Amino acid sequence: MKPLLWISFAAALTGPCFAESGPESSRTLTVGYYDFPPAIYTDAQGRPQGPVVSLARKVLEHAGYQPRFRGLPSARLYAALKDGTIDIWPGAPGKPELLADTLEGRETLAQISLNLYYRADTPPPQIPEGLAGRGVIVIGGYNYWPAVNKMLHNPQLNIRLHRASNHASALEMLQHRRADYLLDYEIPVHQALQRLGMPALPYETIHEMPIRFIVSRHVDDSRNIVDALDRSYAELAAAGEDMRLPE
Numbered sequence: 086m087k088p089l090l091w092i093s094f095a096a097a098l099t100g101p102c103f104a105e106s107g108p109e110s111s112r113t114l115t116v117g118y119y120d121f122p123p124a125i126y127t128d129a130q131g132r133p134q135g136p137v138v139s140l141a142r143k144v145l146e147h148a149g150y151q152p153r154f155r156g157l158p159s160a161r162l163y164a165a166l167k168d169g170t171i172d173i174w175p176g177a178p179g180k181p182e183l184l185a186d187t188l189e190g191r192e193t194l195a196q197i198s199l200n201l202y203y204r205a206d207t208p209p210p211q212i213p214e215g216l217a218g219r220g221v222i223v224i225g226g227y228n229y230w231p232a233v234n235k236m237l238h239n240p241q242l243n244i245r246l247h248r249a250s251n252h253a254s255a256l257e258m259l260q261h262r263r264a265d266y267l268l269d270y271e272i273p274v275h276q277a278l279q280r281l282g283m284p285a286l287p288y289e290t291i292h293e294m295p296i297r298f299i300v301s302r303h304v305d306d307s308r309n310i311v312d313a314l315d316r317s318y319a320e321l322a323a324a325g326e327d328m329r330l331p332e
Contacts, residue, residue, distance in 0.1 A: 117171035148317035169303030190298035200288040220264030
């Protein structure tokens with residue numbers, strides 16, 4: 086009987102270790118994003134970069150998931166969340182077109198400011214009446230908050246929209262007086278100002294936008310995933326991890 090006892094004992098010791106290291110121990114989730122440098126973007130080698138990438142990876146891995154990042158234009162990203170080909174988006178809650186197809190996390194990963202920038206020789210605007218008949222530069226392909234879009238397209242204000250292809254060209258348009266104001270997000274504007282060697286611009290904050298985990302409802306176990314990510318973020322913060330994004 087002794088050899089049989091040794092075999093049973095060995096199986097009891099090795100069995101749990103094998104299960105923990107098996108292929109089912111870490112589920113891969115696809116994290117979608119669109120370029121929003123320097124917070125999150127695709128570098129020249131096609132790799133995801135930025136502090137939001139690092140933070141999302143830390144939270145997902147602590148929750149027991151393996152992240153796979155995929156960059157997409159905003160319209161394709163929203164469509165992928167609607168059909169479940171993208172599992173998670175670290176983005177803005179409350180998008181009307183996504184509410185029926187996504188679940189939103191509770192934990193706020195970051196706050197992003199949407200600002201109205203103007204030249205130093207321009208008086209601060211009264212919003213929204215001070216924008217009536219004035220030129221406002223916006224970034225092509227960006228989808229602003231619904232209330233902001235409503236203001237921009239209010240026929241009574243008759244705002245003249247000028248579209249720029251990127252943040253640097255938008256700042257140059259403002260500097261060369263192609264329009265009176267620039268509507269843009271604080272993080273990429275700050276980076277573009279530094280790259281262009283331009284001084285800081287005065288601005289009025291239009292909207293403060295939280296960044297949270299947005300999970301597609303079409304992913305298996307979506308409710309448990311969003312709860313696990315919120316719990317993971319809270320546990321890391323409680324353990325003293327620095328969860329703040331750099332300014």
